Amino acid sequence: MNYNRDVEKFEIEGYLLHSLEDKEDVFAVRDIFKGELKKILGKEIELEDYHNHVKDDDQHQKIHYKLYKYLLTNQNHIAFFTKNQKFFESIMGLDVDIQIEPKFRISRPGKPQDNIGYHYDLDYGNSPYEVSCMINLTDVDEGGAVRFLSRSHAQPKLKTHPVESVGVEKGSIKHQLGVPYLLQRVVDESYKSEMFPIPFNVGEVLCFDLGILHGLEVSNSETTRFSIDCRLKSPLANSGVRQGYYKSLFRSPLAKAAARFYEANPDALEEDRSVG
Numbered sequence: 001m002n003y004n005r006d007v008e009k010f011e012i013e014g015y016l017l018h019s020l021e022d023k024e025d026v027f028a029v030r031d032i033f034k035g036e037l038k039k040i041l042g043k044e045i046e047l048e049d050y051h052n053h054v055k056d057d058d059q060h061q062k063i064h065y066k067l068y069k070y071l072l073t074n075q076n077h078i079a080f081f082t083k084n085q086k087f088f089e090s091i092m093g094l095d096v097d098i099q100i101e102p103k104f105r106i107s108r109p110g111k112p113q114d115n116i117g118y119h120y121d122l123d124y125g126n127s128p129y130e131v132s133c134m135i136n137l138t139d140v141d142e143g144g145a146v147r148f149l150s151r152s153h154a155q156p157k158l159k160t161h162p163v164e165s166v167g168v169e170k171g172s173i174k175h176q177l178g179v180p181y182l183l184q185r186v187v188d189e190s191y192k193s194e195m196f197p198i199p200f201n202v203g204e205v206l207c208f209d210l211g212i213l214h215g216l217e218v219s220n221s222e223t224t225r226f227s228i229d230c231r232l233k234s235p236l237a238n239s240g241v242r243q244g245y246y247k248s249l250f251r252s253p254l255a256k257a258a259a260r261f262y263e264a265n266p267d268a269l270e271e272d273r274s275v276g
């Protein structure tokens, strides 16, 4: 299958696959995680083989949480974007905010509990002005890849309904690791046979519009997927996410000039400060 790699077609396809110009920091994070796993497990393993070494779900959750906290504390994901600024600007424009706490996923083969199923992020407070950037730390084949409903961002949104997420409390570790406590499922499941996977390798990024239906129910791969999902947003666009979800990443010359105006005029109306 030919996946879209043309930024001009992002509008039509709702996603874009791209080989990062600067991959160094992605490989560096992969090596850091391998080092952390060596400390925990007492032996060196490949991330792809993780499921063969960690079989107990409680142990897995502790490891997942530890690596996630490492990522949040060190903000390793920021460099993926700053080192590839021109590419991300080609989709987003010159004013870009970045998610402070990206999601970090570990999807083991045959473990539905590692995935949240098919969904629209719009049902969780996001807007179609937001982009999710998925960066894999392992090579991912069709069986383990996130799936998409082709061009669904440009179609009437399918009706969804809330379904309780069994065993996930608000604020729990699972919730912090990206599993909603209330899932929003598409009512009519006939779309499922049309979901198509987008596999890709370490050093590539998959950017997709949050209006597109996507997700994974269970990995049929033979390898574990480690991936980081980080959202970008135009600071001019509204989003239903909480305060402090995003921070400034790139600013245009105009936005920088406007910031100086507000610095010099602290009494100017707060609501005018759309690009802080």
Ligand SMILES: [Fe+2]
Residues within 6 Å of the ligand: 119, 120, 121, 214
């Ligand atoms: Fe999502």
